Amino acid sequence: MAVDRQEVPGSPSVTAAGSPVPAVKRRAWYVLALLVCLMLVNFADKVVVALSGVGMKKELGLDGSQFGVIQSSFFWLFAVGSVLGGWLGGKVRARWLLAGIAAVWALSLAPMVAQVGFTTIIACRVLLGFAEGPTVALAMQVAHSWFPAHRRSVPSSIVIAGAGVGPLIAAPVLTWVVEAYSWHAAFGALAAFGAVFAVLWLLGGDSGPEGARAVDRDVAATVLPERVPLRRLFSTGTLIGMAILFFVAYANTSVGVSWLPLYLREGLGYDATTAGRLVVLPYLGAxxxxxxxGVLSGALTKRGVGNRVTRGVLPAVMVLVSGVCTVAFSSLDRGVPQMTLLVIGACLNSAGYGVAFAGLADVAPAKQRSTVFGIIAAVYSLGGVVAPLVIGGLVDAGESAAAGYGDGFLVLGVTMIIGAVAALLLVHPDRDAAKLAAAS
Structure with a gap:
């Protein structure tokens, strides 16, 4: 049986007492900060179309269904990029891979600075989606490579928090750029930001010492085999349940990114400035x-609570309650109660992502983690394909814009509730890790 490198005195990642050396620990948090910036750019790129939506629809004469196609097109090759990026994550050094991905982002955004047509916009969004497909999976892989298994909940959650910080910063800034200049200028600003990040990552980003370990160990000391056939891995209840949970949660996330600013303006009647401020609230809370x-999950783990609760039940319950909130606010008129439910739902939906990824890492062997994360990302990206199209169709079919949006969020909320219940029944990281270890 392989020895856990973390416990070997003299290992580059530990002191004689078995603790991480200060230099490695500082580097870990520096890389984590870069990964947060990566997620910030990633989600700012997603939300820019929604923030530009009113001007874009007017300039190009688009209806709701056509705009839904633009939003959905981002995810057409997202799954392909996720799987390919996950595969490359085990073969190409993270320093070069993530820098290259960020450079492609910048290239896909640059044409939008000029006058473009419907087809060009779709082509650019498809390329951007392909390049962004593996981002979350690779960011998690790199983050986990700097921290041992029992310390991953908080770093995972911090990386996911970058997804909330992205729109949080982007919404008011890009709204100002759109209003002061044009929606084309907003795309130009993001293209420049992506290029700057690529340079910063080349200068300081890379994988950590934990990523070199042949085996991984969870809190209960279950030693996973070096490799498990993917068919066996994805037949475990944990990976099936997590795939379902991520699918419905990401459907909610994609609707928020692609339609929330327009919902606030077209469905609820807020002006551009007010909508730009209100759209920040869900991301701030998230x-x-x-x-x-993440801190709560880590604290429960230290107290001996099993991974089924901390990394399975906890995120599933959050998505379940988020679905209930989504159903509830879909029938309310605009006002404080409605915005409160909307914000709570967004917070709970996002909050489970980090600990859920830690649950995936409990079951996936270290050498296969990037592949597993990539496949899961490919599965949940389908929620990003379907949800914007459904919302766009329902908006056009509704008696009014408000009624159409209400129907869309009602369908979304019910779907989330069903998916969360399925995850509650299926996810059990400790049990499935033990089964994989016993079968090796």
Missing amino acids: AVAVILV
């Missing part, structure tokens, strides 16, 4: 909630 839940 960024805080993700970190708090």
